[in-house]
Amino acid sequence: MLSFLLFTAPVLGTRPNSMTPPPAIRCGCAAARKDGALPSGPFEAPGDVTRVTVASLADPRPGSPKGQSGGGRAPIHMISANGRIDVIQPDHRVVLGESFRVELHLHAPGLTQIRVSQLQYANGDREQPDPVTGSDGVVPIAVDSNGIARIEITPMRLGNVEVRLSGRFPDDGVFYKSIMLTVVSPEHPPHELIVAQMGGPPENTKVIMLFMAPPGWRDALITYAVYDGIKVPLRIDSSYVSYRMITGDDTNPVRLDKATGLLTPLHTGEALIETSFAGRSNLTCVVVSGRASLDASAGDSCAKLLAPRQQLGPVE
Numbered sequence: 001m002l003s004f005l006l007f008t009a010p011v012l013g014t015r016p017n018s019m020t021p022p023p024a025i026r027c028g029c030a031a032a033r034k035d036g037a038l039p040s041g042p043f044e045a046p047g048d049v050t051r052v053t054v055a056s057l058a059d060p061r062p063g064s065p066k067g068q069s070g071g072g073r074a075p076i077h078m079i080s081a082n083g084r085i086d087v088i089q090p091d092h093r094v095v096l097g098e099s100f101r102v103e104l105h106l107h108a109p110g111l112t113q114i115r116v117s118q119l120q121y122a123n124g125d126r127e128q129p130d131p132v133t134g135s136d137g138v139v140p141i142a143v144d145s146n147g148i149a150r151i152e153i154t155p156m157r158l159g160n161v162e163v164r165l166s167g168r169f170p171d172d173g174v175f176y177k178s179i180m181l182t183v184v185s186p187e188h189p190p191h192e193l194i195v196a197q198m199g200g201p202p203e204n205t206k207v208i209m210l211f212m213a214p215p216g217w218r219d220a221l222i223t224y225a226v227y228d229g230i231k232v233p234l235r236i237d238s239s240y241v242s243y244r245m246i247t248g249d250d251t252n253p254v255r256l257d258k259a260t261g262l263l264t265p266l267h268t269g270e271a272l273i274e275t276s277f278a279g280r281s282n283l284t285c286v287v288v289s290g291r292a293s294l295d296a297s298a299g300d301s302c303a304k305l306l307a308p309r310q311q312l313g314p315v316e
Contacts, residue, residue: 081173084108087165093182094155097190097227102163102179104141104149110170113140117164117248118156126270129293132157134232155183156234185240189279192314194233198222202233206312207285207301209264210254211292221261221284223275236277246272247304272305274315280314 017076026229094100118135122128139151155161161181197205198220211217223241224233238261245256253269256262265288275282285302301312 079169079171079173081108081169081175082104082177083167084173085111085175085177087177087179089179090181090292093184094156095186096155096183097186097225097230099152099154101150101152104151106141106149108169109175111141111167112310113138114151114165114167115139116151118161119164120157120159120161124160125216132161133235134230151243153304154230155181156230156232158183158240160187160239185250185278186227190227190277192226192228193275193277193280193282194224194314195275195282195284196222196232202235204282204313205284207287207298208263208289209296209298210263210286211296212288213291214267217265217292219263221256221273221275223262223277223281223282225277244274244276246274248304254286270299270302270305272302283310283312283315285312 006078010191027117052284077090084107086107088103088105090100090102115138116135117137118132119129119130122130133156133289135156139153141149141151153163159182161183163181166175194202196202197208200222202222202224208219208221210219221238221243222240223236225236226233238259241261243256243258243261245252245254246270247253251267251269252266252271253265254271255264255266256273257264265287267280268288268290270288271286273284273286275284285298285305287298287301289296306312
């Protein structure tokens, strides 16, 4: 059941993007779930406060009192439980697309699963969080024969990645933790390399149209890697990708920023761009025309630039 949460204690201050937020906040997130994991979406945690009251929220526990008003709603008292769990920071690099175990030290019973999500920060700026698509979900806690609790996490972005973890104990004690990962490329190639265009879905874009007019027309190559066992393509930052531009003469009709994949038209013409990552390659045709119009044509789509039997898209 979705509901907006209003904590009754006053707001004492804020600290952007901190995992230890102010003692009381106004939250636009969904209600806590029966399975013990906190909801997804933007949220802030009760910090050092011992207990806060959540108003206008149905108590999801079986047999809970329904109260006298609000259609069977009763307040839930959430307790800050950050001290009940320690998440052990990994001391080694982890591999993109390969799951690894994170050790947990539990100091209270009843927690069976944890919600995790991954994000990066644009240019390292914590004011610009970039959530990793497909990383948000609930993972079970496994306990081995020695009583050591662990969860499994699959890194879904190269570079420095923050993993946020949250959960809820049976008595409504909630915790919010985070760890940092250094994620490196796997030794084996991905199943497929996808090159899309800026703003589009993670699907191969074989031809990208650019125009000289109106001024300021730009686009970008966005690279994804597909790995077996992972449901979504993983975005690969351009800093990990190599590019090669093929043209019919010595002049390039488009400028390619190899640090970002950004394409800027210089003059009319065609360019074939080869994008490579981890042993896979993909060919994209960039066509620069004069003025943007509904009847603009992609011409022969770089047919003269392709080698015999070569096609646009993934290179076999």
